[in-house]
Amino acid sequence: MSSSSAYSQELYIAQLAVQRASILTKRVFHEKAKGTVDKNDKSPVTIGDFGAQALIIAALRHNFPDDAIVAEEEAAQLRTDENLKNTIWDLVRSTKLDDAASEQALGGAIKDADEMLDLIDQGNSTGGNKGRIWAIDPIDGTKGFLRGGQYAVCLGLMVDGDVKVGVLGCPNLPVDDKAPLAADIGSNGTDDEGHGVLFSAVLGQGATSRPLAASSKEQGGRAISMRSIDSLADATFCESVEAGHSAHGDQANIAQKLGITKPSVRMDSQAKYGSIARGAGDIYLRLPVKATYQEKIWDHAAGDLIVREAGGQVTDIHGNRLDFGIGRTLANNKGVVAAPAASHAKVLAAVQEVLNARQ
Ligand SMILES: Nc1ncnc2c1ncn2[C@@H]1O[C@H](COP(=O)(O)O)[C@@H](O)[C@H]1OP(=O)(O)O
Numbered sequence: 001m002s003s004s005s006a007y008s009q010e011l012y013i014a015q016l017a018v019q020r021a022s023i024l025t026k027r028v029f030h031e032k033a034k035g036t037v038d039k040n041d042k043s044p045v046t047i048g049d050f051g052a053q054a055l056i057i058a059a060l061r062h063n064f065p066d067d068a069i070v071a072e073e074e075a076a077q078l079r080t081d082e083n084l085k086n087t088i089w090d091l092v093r094s095t096k097l098d099d100a101a102s103e104q105a106l107g108g109a110i111k112d113a114d115e116m117l118d119l120i121d122q123g124n125s126t127g128g129n130k131g132r133i134w135a136i137d138p139i140d141g142t143k144g145f146l147r148g149g150q151y152a153v154c155l156g157l158m159v160d161g162d163v164k165v166g167v168l169g170c171p172n173l174p175v176d177d178k179a180p181l182a183a184d185i186g187s188n189g190t191d192d193e194g195h196g197v198l199f200s201a202v203l204g205q206g207a208t209s210r211p212l213a214a215s216s217k218e219q220g221g222r223a224i225s226m227r228s229i230d231s232l233a234d235a236t237f238c239e240s241v242e243a244g245h246s247a248h249g250d251q252a253n254i255a256q257k258l259g260i261t262k263p264s265v266r267m268d269s270q271a272k273y274g275s276i277a278r279g280a281g282d283i284y285l286r287l288p289v290k291a292t293y294q295e296k297i298w299d300h301a302a303g304d305l306i307v308r309e310a311g312g313q314v315t316d317i318h319g320n321r322l323d324f325g326i327g328r329t330l331a332n333n334k335g336v337v338a339a340p341a342a343s344h345a346k347v348l349a350a351v352q353e354v355l356n357a358r359q
């Protein structure tokens, strides 16, 4: 991609920032006891989540000081837990990109532990449809991360509510775009040889993948696209591992209506979006379980763009595009239906039949 393309600098920095944060998450998995602490909402959050968020925000602040940031985590708990703060600080200050120039492009090291906490808290924007806003999920799929399954480091840039740049680091997905999705992908051990992929997209410029471990200087990547499926019966669909995050029963009924016979592939995180974008699966269904749950923008911004730039369509269960411009959540949307553009209407029709029958 030429350096004069729109958003080339944002893409470059976003890719490096996600690469660096992924190095930290892998270190946490391999080196640290993967202890969890309870957030108010009782979701598991590890030192990896805080550390990755600090590194990404530091990179954004250095390069784009005026941009707003919406990020999942906040530092309040670290301010009262010296041990936890120091553990994370040790990791953060010692995690660098291999290439000195790339590390420099991200602004280098954070000054001290207090600056780290302040950086983490700079992800507190309320979002909206004005100006430039980054959305960060430092570890999406924390449960997958903890069990050695799928997780993703997620970063998206929205401008006036529209996602323009999306980057997903998936340390435990196969590098090979053509690798079939294994049934055990939700808990396939470790991020060893042959694993680790970085998905990227810029609006109007297509989607790419490249090895996450590629030298951080390397630009570009391979173009990826969704599979064109002649018959939906041949499709593979992806869904959450967690039954509480999407309705497995309804999704099975939808698959049956579409004539799909292959079992669903269950995996955590936005790795689902990346997988279908490169044709390793075809459809991602996320039907609401709880009517009141509002999806978070950082759980979808990068994946939504990557799938659409790879030839897919992404809507909610009502057929509306995801609206990233109204705050930290997708309050205007319910659920997610992602499929190849040519098949999306059929998939959506099956979704609606099943949901209507539910009432
Ligand atoms: N009730 C819910 N319905 C849908 N998604 C949820 C729900 N509760 C949490 N999530 C979010 O879903 C994402 C993971 O989705 P998946 O199961 O597809 O991997 C996580 O970011 C998780 O948020 P959190 O990080 O706060 O746990």
Ligand SMILES: [Mg+2]
Pocket: 043, 044, 045, 072, 142
């Ligand atoms: Mg979480």
Ligand SMILES: [Mg+2]
Pocket: 137, 139, 140, 141, 298, 299
């Ligand atoms: Mg998440």
Ligand SMILES: [Mg+2]
Pocket: 049, 072, 137, 138, 139, 140, 141, 142
């Ligand atoms: Mg998260």
